[in-house]
Amino acid sequence: MRTYDATAVPHTLAPIVSALRAAGCVFAEDEAQLLVAEAPDSEALAEWVDLRVSGMPLEHILGWADFCGERIAVDPGVFVPRRRTELLVHQAICLLPDRVSSPPPIVVDLCCGSGAVGTVIARLYPEAELHSADIDPAAVNCARRNVDAVGGRVYQGDLFAALPPGLQGRVRILAVNAPYVPTEAIKTMPPEARLYESRAALDGGDDGLDFHRRVAAEALKWLLPEGHLLIETSGQQSGRTAGIVAGAGFTVRTVHSDGLDGTVVVGAPLCGKRSRWVPGRRAPSY
Ligand SMILES: C[S@@+](CC[C@H](N)C(=O)[O-])C[C@H]1O[C@@H](n2cnc3c(N)ncnc32)[C@H](O)[C@@H]1O
Incomplete structure (x- = not known):
């Protein structure tokens, strides 16, 4: 050596x-x-x-990643938060109330991995009540180190099944960066992802949208009428993710950032309004 x-x-x-x-x-x-x-x-x-x-990712060697300017602890095997996901945080912050409200707005970070998304939201908006969840015990352990520091809670389990039922109908922001890589495309990913991150953190099923369907189907049950569902997706998949969210009873817009190379589909419960999503419409630039 x-x-x-x-x-x-x-x-x-x-x-x-x-x-x-x-x-x-x-x-x-x-x-x-x-x-x-x-x-x-x-x-x-x-x-x-x-x-x-x-070939080991730098973040796994250092034990932390820089995400939105914050140090986020990242353990071996746990998904390294990507720069593009900072768009999800920006969008969530924009949708939280300007003024401190009572009761405090509830933020859920579903498929939280290291807990980066929720942790930074809670740092930028300390009045938020944060609940984060992931199915992978290694991710949950890692997320606890980040999320505990901002006063949030972390749960382990399959999507919404991990959350306390008492949160139903009370969530203001449901932020989701679930796996969205189509199964066949995993083999084309850089070795840093393929070899050092768990397959469960990447694999979104045949078309990559399995988790988007499952999340959209249940999201209304958990959100406040004035709440929002935010799902990170790829530019290529954004039309289909938007269609899934619109089909689940949301009015939808798609936000894209060229600078971050990130795309987020934002859904607001329809509550009787007509969907503004039009199939094939180009995502506005951020
Ligand atoms: C693409 S990673 C994103 C992690 C984190 N949100 C971020 O942006 O850094 C997807 C995460 O979803 C988790 N996951 C996969 N299947 C899940 C399921 N059925 N329920 C909850 N979490 C799941 C994985 O363990 C992984 O941590």
Whole structure:
């Protein structure tokens, strides 16, 4: 194993950058700086560089991810929160009441993974009452570390079955980044995702939309009439996700951010209004 002197940063950085670049890391310099800054000693640094060169995601090595400018703990095997998902957080914050209301607005982060989405919403809107849930015990353990710190609760189970029934009809924001990769497309994903994140975090079924159907079918039962369902999807799948949400009794709009490369379908309970979703309509740009 190579060793690097973590105290001699300028001399250490160059060989690490070269090693990372040769391994195909696009942001080799930034990553090298982070590894040097975070490694407790030179032995750990050498081990971390080897892990990164072998393809392990940087966030799993460091034990945290930068998400919306916040450090989110990420354990091995747990889905690394992506930059595109910051759009889901932005949209949720925009839909929370301007003023502190009583009772506090309830936010549910379903399929929470590390708990990143709910944790950042609660940091930006501390009055919110946060409930996060995931089926994977490793994700739930990881989410507890993030969500406990902002005063939220984490549950384990299959979608809504994980939540306390007392939340039915009371949820203001239902934020969902569920798996949406079509099963066949998983093999084309980068090795960082395929090899280091659980298949259950990626696989959305034949067309990738199984979870969107299941969530949309049950969401009305949990939301307040003035609540919102927000589902992250891909640009390609957004028309179909919007159709599913509209078909479940919501008025729908699709938000896209070129900068974040993120797409979110936002549904508001119809409550007698006609759906504004038109099949094939282009998503407005964010
Ligand atoms: C794409 S990851 C997103 C994680 C997190 N929301 C984020 O944005 O970082 C999907 C998550 O859904 C969880 N999941 C898969 N099937 C589930 C189910 N039936 N019920 C609840 N969570 C599920 C996975 O364990 C994984 O953590």
